Amino acid sequence: MSGAPAGQRHPLLRMIAARLGIGVFTLFVISTLIFLAISLLPGDIAQQVLGQSATPETVAAFRRELGLDQPLFWRYLDWIGGVLHGDFGQSLANGRPVAALLAARLGNTMFLAAYAALIAVPLAVTLGLLSALWRGRMFDRITNVLTLSAISLPEFLIAYILMFLLAVRMGWFPSIADPGASPGFGEMLNRTFLPAITLVLVVTAHMMRMTRAAVVNVMGNPYVTMARLKGASRWRVVTRHALPNALAPIVNVVALNIAWLITGVVIVEVVFVYPGLGQLMVDSVTNRDIPVVQACALIFAAVYILLNLLADVVAIAANPRLLHPR
Amino acid sequence: MTRLAKLLRTMPPTAVFGLIVIVIYLVVALSAPLFAPHGQAEIVGAQFEPWGEVYALGTDALGRDMLSRLIWGARNTVGVALATTAIAFSLGAVAGLLAAALGGFVDLVLSRAVDVMMAVPPLILTLLALSALGPGVLNLILVVALLDSTRVFRLARATAMNVMVMDYVEAAQLRGEGTRWIILREVLPNISAPLIAEFGLRFCFVFLTISALSFLGLGLPPPMADWGAMVRDNAALITFGDITPLLPAACIAVLTISVNFVIDWMLHRASGLKE
Numbered sequence: 001m002s003g004a005p006a007g008q009r010h011p012l013l014r015m016i017a018a019r020l021g022i023g024v025f026t027l028f029v030i031s032t033l034i035f036l037a038i039s040l041l042p043g044d045i046a047q048q049v050l051g052q053s054a055t056p057e058t059v060a061a062f063r064r065e066l067g068l069d070q071p072l073f074w075r076y077l078d079w080i081g082g083v084l085h086g087d088f089g090q091s092l093a094n095g096r097p098v099a100a101l102l103a104a105r106l107g108n109t110m111f112l113a114a115y116a117a118l119i120a121v122p123l124a125v126t127l128g129l130l131s132a133l134w135r136g137r138m139f140d141r142i143t144n145v146l147t148l149s150a151i152s153l154p155e156f157l158i159a160y161i162l163m164f165l166l167a168v169r170m171g172w173f174p175s176i177a178d179p180g181a182s183p184g185f186g187e188m189l190n191r192t193f194l195p196a197i198t199l200v201l202v203v204t205a206h207m208m209r210m211t212r213a214a215v216v217n218v219m220g221n222p223y224v225t226m227a228r229l230k231g232a233s234r235w236r237v238v239t240r241h242a243l244p245n246a247l248a249p250i251v252n253v254v255a256l257n258i259a260w261l262i263t264g265v266v267i268v269e270v271v272f273v274y275p276g277l278g279q280l281m282v283d284s285v286t287n288r289d290i291p292v293v294q295a296c297a298l299i300f301a302a303v304y305i306l307l308n309l310l311a312d313v314v315a316i317a318a319n320p321r322l323l324h325p326r
Numbered sequence: 327m328t329r330l331a332k333l334l335r336t337m338p339p340t341a342v343f344g345l346i347v348i349v350i351y352l353v354v355a356l357s358a359p360l361f362a363p364h365g366q367a368e369i370v371g372a373q374f375e376p377w378g379e380v381y382a383l384g385t386d387a388l389g390r391d392m393l394s395r396l397i398w399g400a401r402n403t404v405g406v407a408l409a410t411t412a413i414a415f416s417l418g419a420v421a422g423l424l425a426a427a428l429g430g431f432v433d434l435v436l437s438r439a440v441d442v443m444m445a446v447p448p449l450i451l452t453l454l455a456l457s458a459l460g461p462g463v464l465n466l467i468l469v470v471a472l473l474d475s476t477r478v479f480r481l482a483r484a485t486a487m488n489v490m491v492m493d494y495v496e497a498a499q500l501r502g503e504g505t506r507w508i509i510l511r512e513v514l515p516n517i518s519a520p521l522i523a524e525f526g527l528r529f530c531f532v533f534l535t536i537s538a539l540s541f542l543g544l545g546l547p548p549p550m551a552d553w554g555a556m557v558r559d560n561a562a563l564i565t566f567g568d569i570t571p572l573l574p575a576a577c578i579a580v581l582t583i584s585v586n587f588v589i590d591w592m593l594h595r596a597s598g599l600k601e
Contacts, residue, residue: 026445033442037458145340148590152582154534156541156557157575160564168567263449267538271561281450282542285457293457301446308445 015316023309030301031083034294035076088295092288098295101280106299109269109276112192113261116199121254124204128211128250133238135216143208150205155264159198159271167194195272202264207257214249218242248315255311259304337591344587351400351581358401364391366398367549384570387559392570395551399574402546403553404581406467407533413471414532415525418478423509425479426486437483440476448473452539461544466536474532481524485517526589530582537578553578 054062070078082089088098131140150158166172174191218224219242227241228234266278273279281296283289334342354361369389376384384392425433443451452469459465486509489495495512503511539545540554548555553574560571 026442029442030446034454037454148586149579149583152530152534152586153579154537154541154554154575154582156538156554157572157579160557160561160572160575164564164567164569164572168565259447263447266449266453267541270542281453285453286543288457288460290457293454297446297450297454300450304447304450305445 012316016313019309019312019316023305027302027305030305031080031298032076034297034301035079083295083298089291091284091292092290098291101292102277102295102299105275105277105280108274109265109278111188112195112199112269112274112276113258113265115189115192115196116203116261117258119196120200120203120207120257123200124207124257125211125250125254127204128208129215129238129243131208132212132215132219132242133234135219140212147205147209150201151209155198155202155267156271158201159195159268162194162198163271192274195268195274198268198271199261199264203257203261206260207253210253210257211250214246214253215242217249218246221245248318251314251318252311255307255314259307262300262304340587341591344584344591347580347584348588351404351584354397355400355404358397361397364394366390366395366402366551368394386556387562392573395556396553396574396577398551399553399556399577402550403537403540403578404533406463406546407529407536410467410471410474410536411525411529411532413467414474415478415528417471418475419482419521421475422479422482423486423513424505425483426490427505427509427513433483436479440479443473443476444480449535449538452535453544456539456544461547463546466539466545470532470535470539474528474535477531478524478528481520482517485520486513489513489516523589523592526585526592530585530589533578533582
């Protein structure tokens with residue numbers, strides 16, 4: 001297909017636009033789901049908050065206050081409209097605005113996730129490459145067993161083992177990751193080291209295995225054999241011939257695993273009593289503080305969807321066939 | 327018999343280890359009352375007794391025998407995980423096979439529903455659903471099973487799709503066989519190998535999810551011994567340098583590692599030893 005420069009860029013932009021559209025639509029569907037999950041399920045929030053002893057009048061008044069007497073559709077519009085303006089309603093447990101509760105903790109969670117990701121990504125990609133390079137050798141076999149074991153461990157076991165060894169036995173790091181009142185950056189890094197390194201161990205294993213698989217997959221192609229036959233060194237074959245073609249799947253793997261961090265964060269925050277979003281969500285689930293659970297779920301879901309979207313877009317953009325359409 | 331012996335001989339040591347561990351767990355789970363010195367809810371001594379002659383692994387925060395609770399935990403935790411996996415697997419496999427065999431509208435609706443469920447981290451959806459439904463074993467099993475069935479659905483649908491385009495399926499359709507016959511007699515036998523491996527993977531995943539949830543305090547109701555909750559209840563001991571709370575977590579880890587070793591070997595064999 002021949003065409004003007006505008007026509008050549010078109011397919012790429014169109015695919016990215018399509019992915020963005022799907023992402024926004026998914027987010028909309030998920031927000032509806034999160035809203036409906038709470039509204040359609042058995043049990044009346046007002047009755048539960050006030051307890052069985054409440055008179056029908058107080059329950060009715062409280063329902064009116066929460067807006068539960070309005071039709072479902074209006075409640076959804078009201079809720080999503082508020083969310084888009086940063087108003088997540090009020091906590092049932094203590095009456096404080098949910099947005100204020102979230103604001104304090106979202107930063108902490110983001111800090112922890114970014115800390116873990118900055119260590120895990122370079123580590124996992126390097127190890128994955130080496131293991132693909134030395135496929136079938138000792139290094140590969142040992143990492144295979146180690147990563148398979150790491151994947152099978154519950155996050156809280158890794159967390160407690162690290163806490164036991166590094167905090168209790170060695171006393172190098174605090175066993176409770178409470179950032180306290182505005183610590184310095186270095187102090188913060190030290191205090192959150194244990195939760196971060198737990199996340200690194202959990203995520204690296206996954207990311208490394210997937211990176212290895214992606215590179216091994218590319219290494220099976222005829223052009224790699226060709227490069228070997230013309231006398232290129234193993235390292236050169238991997239970095240110059242295999243890696244550029246494995247880039248798209250690797251980027252995908254990285255984004256997917258950073259999204260995976262989100263699940264790990266919930267448990268790790270609980271273990272180290274770290275005041276983040278995950279701990280807030282677990283506490284709110286136990287208290288059945290529905291507005292807070294909804295807000296947390298929406299934020300986690302939005303981050304997850306955005307990261308997956310980013311991975312797709314980068315994977316599309318990194319594909320030479322789409323960059324230079326014929 | 328000789329084939330079985332040959333199979334066992336060619337197994338890598340990791341797979342042999344895995345199989346032996348799985349068998350041990352099953353025996354302990356099935357005959358928990360025989361092995362456990364005490365009942366799971368029985369308070370037998372003071373809080374946090376040390377390891378010793380009377381209580382092999384000490385006692386927990388309420389003075390219950392740790393070893394007995396570990397043994398009962400095998401029955402409870404593994405039992406719940408197995409039940410959940412079985413439900414998730416049947417649900418996902420049936421829906422996936424139906425979507426592949428019927429195609430059209432059914433396939434479209436099921437696939438889109440699964441896409442939506444998979445667009446959010448499962449733990450987050452599980453927490454959301456449990457906060458709405460309230461805690462409880464039945465809710466836990468159903469929620470985790472439903473969310474996990476999405477992965478089975480994807481695999482069952484994809485593998486069944488490949489078989490559906492085969493000539494022998496077309497021949498069966500032309501003969502006038504019904505959907506049920508085609509699924510059970512033509513498709514299922516041809517996709518059983520990947521599905522069995524998937525069952526093991528799903529079990530590991532479900533087992534870890536349920537342990538994580540019970541660690542977060544949303545698992546089995548309190549008097550029942552449950553490995554995830556046992557870690558949580560006794561976690562305070564770790565700061566005093568006592569590793570007892572790690573034991574239930576280790577029980578979880580050893581089983582999942584073993585299952586993974588066996589699956590790794592099965593997948594390796596199924597892939598025709600390509601690597």
